Amino acid sequence: DAKTTQPTSMDCAEGRAANLPCNHSTISGNEYVYWYRQIHSQGPQYIIHGLKNNETNEMASLIITEDRKSSTLILPHATLRDTAVYYCIVRERSNDYKLSFGAGTTVTVRA
């Protein structure tokens, strides 16, 4: 599976959009981009995933560049409850559906 690179940490103001970047320059054509988050001491929570097209759900939007070498997770209106570690994961759809977590980005939403 392709490796991802994320900033170690970032701050965001409450009520503003949070844009979380992820680089995956070695991604292959059949690999998907997933985002999970982990709020302190809890199990990770699925946010969104995509292949080529931009995706949106009730939690966030995922923007994937045309060359698919990077993506951005957008939290449209960050709240204090969005403070968490966010993981960008690239994975091929396979029979075992395993995930490989890196260190992620620690996002702190400030009032």
Added chain:
Amino acid sequence: NAGVTQTPKFRVLKTGQSMTLLCAQDMNHEYMYWYRQDPGMGLRLIHYSVGEGTTAKGEVPDGYNVSRLKKQNFLLGLESAAPSQTSVYFCATNGLAGGQWGEQFFGPGTRLTVL
């Protein structure tokens, strides 16, 4: 529905002791996983199962054994605990219905300390 539950929530062991962590799910998912998370790090896959009666090794399987005798339960065993196994252990499941194949559901974790 309870989703994914883990038992126990906390445990302290002495070096050399054994224990079993239980993961139970009521979502009828085929796939189940055990991860460990050390402080300040991401999750690492220990073992996983693609269905009842099957198990497979993940990234860090040494020192652990698993069993999946029933579809809804996935057990993680430590035969002889070591301080290096002090960690938070998370169980997860993955369903295949309705395009949810990408989404893993995680339990609340078991915090294990080995002295």
